[in-house]
Amino acid sequence: MDTDALTDEVASRFADTPDARLKEIMTALVRHLHAFAREVRLGEDEWFRGIDFLTRTGQACDAKRQEFILLSDVLGLSMQTVAINAGRAADCTESTVFGPFHVPGAPHAEHGDDIARGARGSPCVVRGRVRGTRGEAVQGATIDVWQADDDGLYDVQKTGLDHAQARAVLHSRDDGSFEFRSIVPQPYPIPTDGPVGELLAATRRSAWRPAHLHFMIQAEGYERLITHVFRRGDPHLHDDPVFGVRRSLVADWAVQPDGTARLDFDFVLQQTTSRDLGA
Amino acid sequence: MDTDALTDEVASRFADTPDARLKEIMTALVRHLHAFAREVRLGEDEWFRGIDFLTRTGQACDAKRQEFILLSDVLGLSMQTVAINAGRAADCTESTVFGPFHVPGAPHAEHGDDIARGARGSPCVVRGRVRGTRGEAVQGATIDVWQADDDGLYDVQKTGLDHAQARAVLHSRDDGSFEFRSIVPQPYPIPTDGPVGELLAATRRSAWRPAHLHFMIQAEGYERLITHVFRRGDPHLHDDPVFGVRRSLVADWAVQPDGTARLDFDFVLQQTTSRDLGA
DSSP states (O other), X not given: OXXXXXXXXXXXXXXXXXXXXXXXXXXXXXXXXXXXXXHHXXXXXXXXXXXXXXXXXXXXXXXXXXXXXXXXXXXXXXXXXXXXXXXXXXXXXXXXOOOSOOOXXXXXXXXXXXXXXXXOSOEEEEEEEEEETTSOBOTTOEEEEEOOOTTSOOGGGSTTOOSOOSEEEXXXXXXXXXXXXXXXOOOEEOOXXXXXHHHHHHTTXXXXXXXXXXXXXXXXXXXXXXXXXXXXXXXXXXXXTTOOOOGGGEEOEEEOTTSOEEEEOOEEEOBOOOTTTTO | OOHHHHHHHHHHTTTTOSSHHHHHHHHHHHHHHHHHHHHHTOOXXXXXXXXXXXXXXXXXXXXXXXXXXXXHHHTTHHHHHHHHHHOOOTTSOOOOOOOSOOOTTOOBOOTTOBOOTTOOSOEEEEEEEEEETTSOBOTTOEEEEEOOOTTSOOGGGSTTOOSOOSEEEEEOOTTSEEEEEXXXXXXXXXXXXXXXXXXXXXXXXXXXXXXXXXXXXXXXXXXXXXXXEEETTOTTGGGOTTOOOOGGGEEOEEEOTTSOEEEXXXXXXXXXXXXXXXX
């Protein structure tokens, strides 16, 4: 049986796909998937273990847990997708993985509010400005922020909690500034009680993410920015299981005279490419 | 952000995997997965549609349905795995895909029994011999056989059925022969009400498998054979959605003077490679 001819036959079966992009993706997927199987000479038992692993990964997903995103994260596919689509100017804030713990419709917070709302951790203040690459202030930017608490859990991972914690949506002021109070992020392990945890254990990989604060920033006329800010000095910066760390995203939560930690971090957005340039 | 460097970083993270084979597989998987994403310049929305598709594929699986095997089948990965592991002598019966409808522990049938047990279809007789490549009869071979009925359904797909239909385990006699009665197989569509059905529809692919009878044959001293026999003249032989058709597996269910169809098919098994050859 000719294994290369079989790949050609499968790829050709997508010839009538009306959507050209879907055809391109499926054809490439088939070629890479078959090339992988041939390269490792995938055994039938190994194939079945793969099927079983993927099945259990799908079944571990529910309204609050997305094990397939976690799998994509630990295989570096999520970060690879971010990197492929980055293409921003060198002076913009770098992107990183979205992660599975964002929740749409988080409560609105005013400038200076404490968004922890009871989440356990050391208090801190986060301040900064949102601006464009020419230094212009970006006012009214929507700033989604979310993080885990001292137990290493996001609010959505807790049972019996009836309100959002350490999660909010703010808006930048006229001068692009924003400020909120929260808790200092701590390192935490990604969920290890599912198939992804088995994979990390079997491959002796660390499940611990370095401490970080998530941001998603959107403003009219600018590309959406999805990123983290990581804590300098965290022992897990070199082996983040989801490959999210970029040097430019590491910053200090400096302890102030009053004992409160403070993070100062500015975000630089890429202007949207004008579609009617010269029209 | 250097996308190649990211792939190297992810691959290197598997360096401490104790099981050398798992390390080889995971490293190759990461490289091929990332190469696929780079080649098509996978968009973030496309990535998410993929995540959602795989999640729903996992969630469509239950005790009686294996949507991930079906996905592997329509991507030709199942047949590619069969082909990679074939490596049999040219005069042995060819293998093909296992499919998702085998059930362990099917009822035992005696030589000549009707295994249809009420399944709807035209009656037929199936006869043949199990032998080795030197022509020797293989006696006492375990012959698992299963098929769909005229409604295109396997017994396990029917609700409220309390016994096996068109499915049995027989044993070859001293001269290697076997015989049973059943129904003539008909073409049928693979299940299209799940994510795999969506994929086939979006890519304008046929869901119809050519009519076939499944066999799994095992005997001491021989490699296990998993195969089908296909009906000659079936209009779907050229575009089997799971890529299982091999020319050598196509045969006639010839109509006899009494109106009953009869399939004659011999199976040739590969001897197990002796592990102490020359020792």
